[in-house]
Amino acid sequence: MKLATYKDGSRDGQLVVVSKDLGMAHYATGITSRLQQALDDWGFISPQLQDLYDALNHGRARHAFPFDPKQCMAPLPRAYQWADGSAYINHVELVRKARNAEVPESFYTDPLMYQGGSDDFLGPCDEVRVPSEAMGIDFEAEVAVITGDVPMGATPEQALDGIRLVMLANDVSLRNLIPAELAKGFGFFQSKPATAFSPVAVTLDEFTFQNENAWQAGRLHLTLQSTWNGRKVGQCEAGPEMTFHFGQLIAHICKTRNVRAGSVIGSGTVSNKGVEAKGKMQWPNGYSCIAEKRCIETIQDGQPSTEFMKFGDTIKIEMKGLDGNSVFGAIEQEIVSSVADRAASEA
Structure with a gap:
């Protein structure tokens, strides 16, 4: 349903x-x-x-x-927990390679995860209000699940049984705030404003299309589409290259605590590997966040050339089923100035 x-x-x-x-x-x-x-x-x-x-x-x-x-x-307008993983190791590899850093071996066996703010989610068509373009505004197209109760110590297979609903997310990031925050050693905070979610959340049985099941072993095998200012920039496959499935992400949280009903867990930016063509690496599936595009440019050209989002920019995130119809509806948002909002209210 x-x-x-x-x-x-x-x-x-x-x-x-x-x-x-x-x-x-x-x-x-x-x-x-x-x-x-x-x-x-x-x-x-x-x-x-x-x-x-x-x-x-x-x-x-x-x-x-x-x-x-x-x-x-948002389907769940505020939640007891919002934990976002980085389940697509290709995204991590690109970010690390762009700054000439190695990926630690543990990243391939132990998921990366941060705990975000869950008291104020955005609806699918709500404006994204940001104080300044200089903060480096970025979208992040993701898949997310909502859980029931999952007990501490649950295995990945047991954790899969705790998934109640699936939805899409735009995990908005302010990229230029991230380096200073991470340098403090405590992780993201101001660089991660309110996250937006798709119009609907759906149960797992909705992923069966003419006897073909797109939900397999905790991964959703469908294409995530990202359209920035009317131009399709991402057609990333959400299933095959998801290093850690949702059961593993939930079990990671459960190592030392219970997960309670109404927890939201994100996949992190959906990312696909490049392919070599004519002696050069290309990324035919595009990207699910601008930061990844900038990493690719840095690797290829020595510096990024794609700018982050500006006020007035729009982002649309959607996923079609194997029948060609929208599964979750679309996240469709515009980037606006929160400073302008305050000035107007004070006038």
Whole structure:
């Protein structure tokens, strides 16, 4: 099934069930009003939501209405935890190679992960407000999952059973703030503003297309599309080159703590290796963040030439199923000045 959260003026919005084709929706109020409530009692509530989903898809839901992604908050507008991994080691290799640094052997066996802010997620069509272009504004197209309860010490295989929903993310990064923060030895903070998520989050059974399952062993084998200012810059395959699958990422968190229902775990930037053609490395699948493009340019030309995002830029992140239809709906955002917002409010 497919679930979304509609804006209603509150912090947590109203849970809606969305049809498979993303055309229609129905409030889940008669069952539960918040996604977190469903996650807390998934075994009891999810079958009721599934019944509503089936009725909606068959035209039997009496109070259905056209689905509008612009009315959506993040599927889970605020979460108990947001932990973002770096599951695509190719991305790490490019970043390291661009600064002539080796990738530590442990990076291939132990996932990289940081804990981000989860109190204020962005909806799929919300503006990305940043104080200054000089901060190095970047998008990051990712896949993310929402969990139920997963106990401390869970194996990767056990952790996979804790996945309830899958969605897309734009993990906005302010690249020019990162070096100074990492130099402190405590990791990202101000360089990672609010993350945006796709209009809908979907259950794992939605990835079966004509008997072919795109969800395999904790990886989603579909193409993640990134379109920057109307130009498609990324067509990255999310499955084959994901070094650590979602079960491994969740188990990494579970080594010393429980993971509770409503935790969000990100894959990190989806990244594909280059191929050698005519004596030169090329990246036919493009990129899922500007930083990676700049690393490629540095490796090839000695310095980056692609600039980071400017105010007025737009980013669209979407994933199509094997049937050619949008699975999650699209993240479509514009970069705007938060300083201009404050000036206008004070005028």
